[in-house]
Amino acid sequence: MDGRLNEPHLGRRHFLKGAGLLAISFSLSGAMPGLGRAAPAAPKLGPYGPAADELDSWIAIDTAGFATLYTGVCELGTGSHTALLQVMAEELDIAFDHAKLQPPDTNRTPDQFVSSGSRSIAYHAVPIRQAAAEARHALVAMAAEKFKVPAEQLVVENGVVSVTGAPGKHVSYGQLIGGRQFDLKVTGAVKPKDPSLHKIVGTPVHRIDIPGKVTGSFTFAQDVKVPGMLHGRVVRPPAHGASVIEIDESSIAHLPGVVKVVRKADLIGVVCHREEEAIEAARQLKVSWSAWADLPDMKDIHQKLREVPIYAPGIPAKYPGGVIAKDGDVESALTGAAKAIKATYESPYHLHGSIGPSCAVADVRPDGVTIWSATQTAYGLREAAAKFLGLANDKVRLIFAEGAGCYGQNGADDVVIDALVLSQAVGKPVRVQWMRADETGWETYKTARVTDVRGGLDADGKIVAWESNAWGFSGYSRPEYHEPKQGGEPGSLVTAQLAGWTTPGLEEGFNGIALESAPYYTVGSKHVVFNYLGPASHRQGPIRMRVGSMRGVGSPDNVFMVESFIDELAAAAGADPVEFRLKHLSDPRTIAVVKAATERAGWQPRPAHSASAENGDIRTGRGIALFGGGKETRIASIFEVEVNRKSGAIRVKKVTVAHDCGLIVNPDGVRNQIEGGVIQGISRGLMEEVTFDRSRVTSLDWASYPIITFPDVPDEIDIVLLNRPDLPAAGVGEASTKNVWAGIANAVFDATGVRLRRLPFTPERFKEALAKQA
Template identity: 30%
Template sequence: MSNKNISRRQFVTASAVSGAALMLGFSTLDALAAKVAPGRPAPDGWTPNLWLTVDPDGTVTILSAKSEMGQGVWTAMPMIVAEELDADWSKVRVARAPTNGKYNTSTGGSQSTRSSYMPLRQAGATARAMLVGAAAAQWGVPASQCTTAAGVVTHAASKRSATYGELAAKAAAQPVPAGDVPLKDPSTFTLIGRATPRLDIPAKVNGTAQFGIDTRVPNMVYASVARCPVFGGSLVRVDDAKARAVAGVHQVVKLDAVERLLPARVAVLAEDTWAAMKARDALDITWNPGPNANYSTEAANAGYHQRVNDDANAGVTASKGAVRAAGAGERTVEAIYEFPLLAHATMEPMNCTADVRADGVEIWAPSQAPDSIRTGVAKYLGVAPDTVTVHVTFLGGGFGRRSQTDYAIEAVQLSKAAGRPVKVTWTREEDIQHDFYRVDGIQRLRAVLDAQGRVVSWEDRVVGPSTEAYAFPGRFGNRHFDAAARPPYDIANYRLDMVLVDSPVPMWFWRAVSNTQNGYCMEAFLDECAHAAGQDPVQYRLAMLAGNPRAVHVVQLAAQKAGWGTPLPKGQGRGFAFYDYDGTLVAQVVEAEVPPDGKVKVHRVVCAFDCGQMINPDTVVAQVESAVGWALSAARYGEITVKNGAVQQSNFTDYQVVRMNEMPRVEVHLVDNHEPPTGVGEPGVPPFAPALLNAIFDATGARLRRLPIKPEMLKAGAATD
């Protein structure tokens, strides 16, 4: 994802003064929203994004418009404001901004910090300037002689000081500074860049943190839903006699499909979740499987291979120079990499609570995109968005899944049918079988190496479906989220193109989005090029990164910390990968062992990580650890298959994820600098799979070009190439 088009311009307005509290509103533009809806003129570019309140008792409350899903925004956002405000951190509180269209609430794409950093700093600095102005006026001294620290303004010469709380009412009457207020020199930061305990953690160790699934409202009933298992199918008939006989059942509701959002369904509303689930299972339903009755991922994959030479339908998504065939003394390296559909499987299954009343709609949702819910529900019901209120809870994992709105529209449908509040809770089976998946597909890579082994021409063709083509048909032309990535290396000629294939499988953003498949294909293939050239994979990359000192540093740091080139025990191998995730530079060294049974074991992951200015370094480390575990789950186990139009996996029993006994040691080496902050939550994901595959090659000589890595691919005696 790119934020290249994001203007750094921001504005600050003193838009409300309430009582003794000083309140500032300010704006930012979220890059993901811009990407999802390109061409939409940023309405004046900017909508207020966050409110800062200084109370008379000195408490500073910062409203975060970003959803906390484990990535630490609940702490990082206020840290940025508090730094420039010189607030007393012990008096800072964070609260959720309302979903009213005036804030940009979209949380995803590792964008929250990078897009909010400058506006939040300006907000803090502007508030500080007004507090200083109030103190200076009160004391009759020049503002320039006043200093601030820990929520207190001091005039040293006259030995006077006042707390922010004492000054708040007077500060509210100060003129808002025209234009940008000077910001701190980052070398003087005392909070930004310091490991800071997260504000959401205490509630997450005693059961009090409120997730969406924990919502309880008066007069609520509970819903469980039977969903047409085949994508695009419809309901023929339902016999609900047995379901209605289950004690506590109120109502059975038939629901049609909502295009590209929800399948045909039959829902049961009951006194409690268990009664609803039990009755749901007692429904006797006949589905019409519809046009996708014969769809299978196996056949789809074969189809991707058949179209790999379909030049006439390959849309170029990026290019530079002119790609060419190998000349004298040169050689061509070519390979096809395959990747499967992946489910999100957030620990908290999809759920939502809705109350559709005559005077308005109220929704409680664990959402990454509450404004999309607000506008989507308004459109669905044909009501004004202002009548839709969305309360955002903590999210039991998001990973992109919760940027969708399907679960909220469904809760609204059911509340409308019931005439009372409804909480709908998906089973794990529904969550896995009715996800919006990471795309499947193949990539064919072709490189021409010159006599020195250097890549002089690079082609990367994607064959497969596109998230955008599924979710936003006709809106994107030749642009695709799922296009191949531009190589971050100095390669004079490249061409990236895509043969777009229709698919009935719902698709959506998945932690790191297309960077997952792109990092895998690109960095595993580059390893093939290095070996074809007879060169060390780290040195090979360094030679092509010569003009990028930050990238060189990250590559060298990972290699050095990992002991690249030092011997490993027999049966073990070491693999390297590098990825530029929209400015966040990540290098990983994976040490893996391939035992005779083929069950690959990852022992150690060394990661060098440069995301520019870090806000909370411990959160950065945690996110890299998390990304490694996430990517290992996908590499070892992650595969959704469709047969006869329906997903075959159903629960953690057959859609496995790594557990503690499989988690490798993770060593994170952070690059400490003051460059503009880039993303943290996703960038650790893309380099992991290729580094692991390269380690397997190092250990065994087997070059795997398909995920996930199944033991039978590596068992002693398995074909290796």
């Protein structure tokens, strides 16, 4: 592992000192960037650029012409690092294979906040592009001086600057830099390339990490090894709210390799010389716990959500009472409507389900702390760790090591607290990996949700009223937030809570969970409310089920509600669901994706549903669901399903996706993210549900929490990409998952006339809905 254990905390500037190079950074003076925490107003490159109080080098070009990007963006298995290098190489005009990357390391890379919300390209590429454009500009100016020609006469290709029309007059970046050191500051005055000139951006460059991942040489967080490292495992309470009464250390006295049993409040762990020794010791350690059984009965969860008091402190001032949109008088509009309908949509808790359980290595020493972690927020977690240990930030170094795909906040941050506690107790580096059951039982879940909707149509089948009331817990329990930057708090981590940390975590969460719950259709009078229930964890809150952000945060539930209900209104109006949607849409980009998807899939207009057209138990149908609005990615998808009315089994056979995420950096990466989002969405929609008894989560393995495998994957996912190089890049990883549940429900309705309003759409749920309808 390249981690230089306890290397002095030199700071990034020092690290860059070496032979000749050109480094470009954002200035302290404020000439650049109104970008981070205390930054002054200045040319705005995006909200997540570097902090003005942290002088950082972003790009360093060496004498051999290789450019290294120092990025704070955490690669989550989506290919974002490759795409960021494409952006840098494009602006620098260097060959892609001359672009190198230093992954997040708080001693070396700038603070780029949280790599979440599909922002890695949409937001974090912006300052990188600017820094690269300015570095190129500076190098071209140096060449202009060398050749005594105006910069306009120079062209750059593969890192070589040439004078137009003067063969032989050329110089490489490496030669320009020579043995000297250049320390440039970003000014914001240089304009990045016109997208029409892009040669690398917009092409399916092969991902830089794949070769190492197919040969086994890649180091995941789970593979990090440092000298003298010991192995730890944790022992979690058997009930979410249970506390330790007694630990019987003699219960593992017969086991080999035990170094120490560690307890900090209710955080229990064992440290051993070898990993399998720690597993066995944790398994056999006898701990007696207090009884606790205060979870609601699982079958009542949606009713319980309605009974939890609103968490007022977490509701932003601009949404008083959780009201997200209010226009006109919904009550009178409903009273006056030619037709009024209502519906309730429900969903369970969902698991991120990373294939590799969370793992971290911590080395807590008197002179400083080093952490290896698969976090999504390197600086935020470092700050949280420092607070947890009572240290200054600069005494803690966090080195990012990629984990298994996370799809939101899994246990990556939490396990760091475990590792810190265990390492501190033994004075040696300790690697802690959660067992599968620790991960599935103690990670953050997507909150269970319930939403009531009412809507009205006039005599012409136009929507005149829309009201929705949603209930749900937070979509956030990270140690850091970024709009505005705040945090570095351990309080939201369940392991810190177990260890007795009582200072609250972040209050953020409303924005994520309520995201996109307002309809993007023209609906007349509207009243959209999100009854925000605040943060919750296994150790805190009115319902002790831990919640946090999962792919799309609140959007998949909110879009499930909006896109199901718009379909129900279309059916009530006796209208074709596509035509009905188009009639109520105004955003041209959203209309464009609807048209692209329906054309590609050969949509046949039909009123209500076509169930009556088929006989027998096997029925097929098609449904549309879309999402569009704001600065976000637009998406429209056609789902084709086959339903067995007798068994209740639903199979998604084909999905046609039209997708507009603005500028596309890597079309191959975009396609993969869309495909992953759709299939994972189908998995969540058809089969996933975290189960619990009165004490604890009970779906602890892949048998009790099945996820989709090959036989259930659609035969085809047909993707139409609408590239808009003139627009900024928007997020990709989450968009394609948002509309999946509604898309399936709408297709099932078309196939059978049965409306599914409660996730997951298991055979039992289908049969229940069928019986209810009959």
